[in-house]
Amino acid sequence: MASRASAPVLRSLPAPGTYLCGLTWDGERLWHSDQQAGRLFAIDPTTGAVLTTVDCPRARADLAFHDGLLCQVGGKPKRLLLVDARTGRAVGEKEVAPPSGRLCGVEMSPEGMWMGLRSPAVLQLRDFATMAVLREFPVLGHPSGLTYVDGVVLYTEFENCQVRAYDAVTGAPRGVVPLAGRPVGMTWDGSHVWYCDFAARRFNAVSLADLLPRRV
Numbered sequence: 001m002a003s004r005a006s007a008p009v010l011r012s013l014p015a016p017g018t019y020l021c022g023l024t025w026d027g028e029r030l031w032h033s034d035q036q037a038g039r040l041f042a043i044d045p046t047t048g049a050v051l052t053t054v055d056c057p058r059a060r061a062d063l064a065f066h067d068g069l070l071c072q073v074g075g076k077p078k079r080l081l082l083v084d085a086r087t088g089r090a091v092g093e094k095e096v097a098p099p100s101g102r103l104c105g106v107e108m109s110p111e112g113m114w115m116g117l118r119s120p121a122v123l124q125l126r127d128f129a130t131m132a133v134l135r136e137f138p139v140l141g142h143p144s145g146l147t148y149v150d151g152v153v154l155y156t157e158f159e160n161c162q163v164r165a166y167d168a169v170t171g172a173p174r175g176v177v178p179l180a181g182r183p184v185g186m187t188w189d190g191s192h193v194w195y196c197d198f199a200a201r202r203f204n205a206v207s208l209a210d211l212l213p214r215r216v
Contacts, residue, residue: 004177004178005178006069006127006161006177006178006179006180007163007177007179007180007206007207007210007211008206008210009180009204009205009206010192010205010206010207011192011204011205012202012203012204013043013045013048013141013202014201014202014203015032015034015048015196015201015202015203016032016034016037016041016043016050017034017036017037017039017041017167017201018034018036018037018201019034019035019036019037019198020032020034020184020185020189020196020197020198020201021033021034021035021060021061021062021063021073021108021185021196022059022060022061022063022064022072022073022145022184022185022196023061023062023145023184023185023186023187023194023195023196024062024063024064024065024070024185024187025065025109025187025188025189025190025194026042026065026085028046029042029043029045029051029082030042030043030045030187030189030194030203031043031063031065031070031085032063032185032196032203033056033059033062033072033138033185035059035060036057038055038056038057038059039053039054039055039056039059040054040056040059040063040070040072040083041053041054041109042054042074042085043203045189047203048203050137052082052088053096054088054109055071055088056072056074056081056083056090057093058072058074058075058081059072059073059074059081060074060075060076060078060185061073061074061103061104061105061144062071062105062106062107062116062144062145062146062184062185063106063185064103064106064107064108064113065085065106065108066087066113066128068086068103069082069083069084069085069097070082070083070084070085071093071094071106071108071113073103073104073106075093075098076101077100077101078096078099078100078101078102078103079093079094079095079096079103080093080094080096080097080106081093082094083135087183091179094131095129095131096115097124097131102117102118102119103115103117104116104117104118104143104144104145104146105114105144105145105146105155105156105185105186106146107146107147107148107186107187108128108148108166109125109148111125111134111168112125112126112127112128112150112210113125113126113127113128114126114146114153114168115146116139116143116144116146116153116155117143118142118143120138121138121139121140121142121143121172122136122137122138122139123135123136123139123143123153123166123171124139124148125168137139137166137171138171139155139164139166139171139173140164140173140176141155141157141159141160141162141164142157142158142159142160142202143155143156143157144156144157144158144183144184144185145183145184145185145186145187145195145196146186146206147186147187147188147193148168148188149165149188149193150209151168151169152166152167152168152174152212153165153166153167153168154166154167154184154186154193154211155186156179156183156184156185156195157183158183158184160183161168161179161180161181161182161183162176162177162178162179162183163176163177163179163183163186163193163195163211164176165177165211165212174212174213175211175212175213177210177211177213179195179197179204180197180204181197181199181200181202181204182197182198182199182200183195183197183198184196184198188208189205190206192206192207192208193205193206193207193208193211194206
């Protein structure tokens with residue numbers, strides 16, 4: 001059987017570091033975290049220029065944006081590290097119970113924060129204020145970066161070089177599509193889905209339509 005083609009890369013920008021982790025969108029800029037550098041970077045989505053750099057030495061995985069806060073998965077055990085996106089100041093953190101190293105992907109949605117966890121692999125919707133689990137369903141593979149678009153949760157798989165999609169209400173699978181490179185952090189800017197290609201040290205933009213096969 002012939003292998004499936006990867007989703008076409010529509011745009012690509014260079015990453016500023018070497019150990020790509022998280023990616024999110026604040027409404028104007030991409031924000032990216034690099035574990036080795038221990039920093040968060042604000043990236044111009046047109047030129048790829050670094051607009052702002054914020055120290056975050058405990059960064060370990062994905063990144064989300066909510067109400068002016070950068071929510072970085074970091075620490076041991078993993079938790080959410082909260083950073084004011086305007087000032088770059090650390091303003092607190094949120095425990096993700098039970099404490100573990102399973103948490104990999106995070107992104108906000110109108111209903112709350114979606115999280116992707118490994119071993120076993122599950123998607124969770126949590127209340128951001130209390131971190132209480134509102135919804136959970138088992139999924140396939142090994143979630144890395146995660147994003148949410150219009151009732152669909154998508155997550156990358158670093159090992160299998162692909163993205164999986166699930167219905168955010170029912171937990172039904174919506175498809176699996178190969179991605180170029182080694183995908184980690186992922187986000188939606190309202191027009192394109194962006195992901196970090198760890199191997200190429202780049203941010204790639206792809207079409208949402210290419211990630212969600214038509215239902216028949």
